Amino acid sequence: MRRAKKTKSSGITLTLAVLAGLTVILLGWRELKHGRIQGSLNEQLQAQSAQLVTSQSRVEQLSTKLAELGLKLEASELSVQSARDRAGNLESQRDHLRAQVDQRTERIRELESASESLEAELGRTRLSLLEAEQLPASLQGRLDSSLARIEGLETQLDGKSAECAKLPELHSWEGLSRDESVFALSGPLPDPSALPAEVYLCDANGLILEGWLARIEENMLLGHVEHLRSPVSALVKGEKVFILPRKGHEEDF
Numbered sequence: 001m002r003r004a005k006k007t008k009s010s011g012i013t014l015t016l017a018v019l020a021g022l023t024v025i026l027l028g029w030r031e032l033k034h035g036r037i038q039g040s041l042n043e044q045l046q047a048q049s050a051q052l053v054t055s056q057s058r059v060e061q062l063s064t065k066l067a068e069l070g071l072k073l074e075a076s077e078l079s080v081q082s083a084r085d086r087a088g089n090l091e092s093q094r095d096h097l098r099a100q101v102d103q104r105t106e107r108i109r110e111l112e113s114a115s116e117s118l119e120a121e122l123g124r125t126r127l128s129l130l131e132a133e134q135l136p137a138s139l140q141g142r143l144d145s146s147l148a149r150i151e152g153l154e155t156q157l158d159g160k161s162a163e164c165a166k167l168p169e170l171h172s173w174e175g176l177s178r179d180e181s182v183f184a185l186s187g188p189l190p191d192p193s194a195l196p197a198e199v200y201l202c203d204a205n206g207l208i209l210e211g212w213l214a215r216i217e218e219n220m221l222l223g224h225v226e227h228l229r230s231p232v233s234a235l236v237k238g239e240k241v242f243i244l245p246r247k248g249h250e251e252d253f
Helices: 002-133 137-165
Strands: 170-176 182-186 197-203 206-217 220-228 240-245
Antiparallel strands (some): 170 182, 170 240, 182 220, 197 206, 197 240, 206 220
């Protein structure tokens, strides 16, 4: 009986020992597994931290670049606005100058027409005078009236001539260089010491170009083109044009 009890007690002890060993093994395996998982998590955390640092650095670089692009955009917008303002001012100056040229051109036409009318009337009056001189003395009153009329017409003609003398001298268009940088005129020549001179070149239709008179060669006046204001292809050699000074003339505007 005692032997049976001993055998039973040894079996329980062995079972407990086996269970204890299994428990230790399971606990060790669990701790090992937890360690591996923790190590993997630590590696992932380190990788994500490094990636986060890289991303933050990239964000800072992109923010800096975005700020630089913003400054460039503002500068470009200011430049565009300045160019628009400049274009608007140039268009206003062009329109104002065109109006002034049109007025002066019309005034030239009026004065030329009035001068032609006066010369025609003076010719008719002189003819009447010649006819009156051949009449008898009884027509002396008519002769005196004609003489007075002639004096009045001559006075008017002198006034118109003085007014015409203030108008720009007419030149003949000789042509434009192939690259449209140099133009040539013939006609009244200025004092060479007055060159170079900034001018507007006009015709009866308005402003042709802006530029300056440079020199005289072979009785021709040569100038340089700064801005073409109207097509010159329609101009023919010998067409009449006139010059307005840019300095001083602009003050009238």
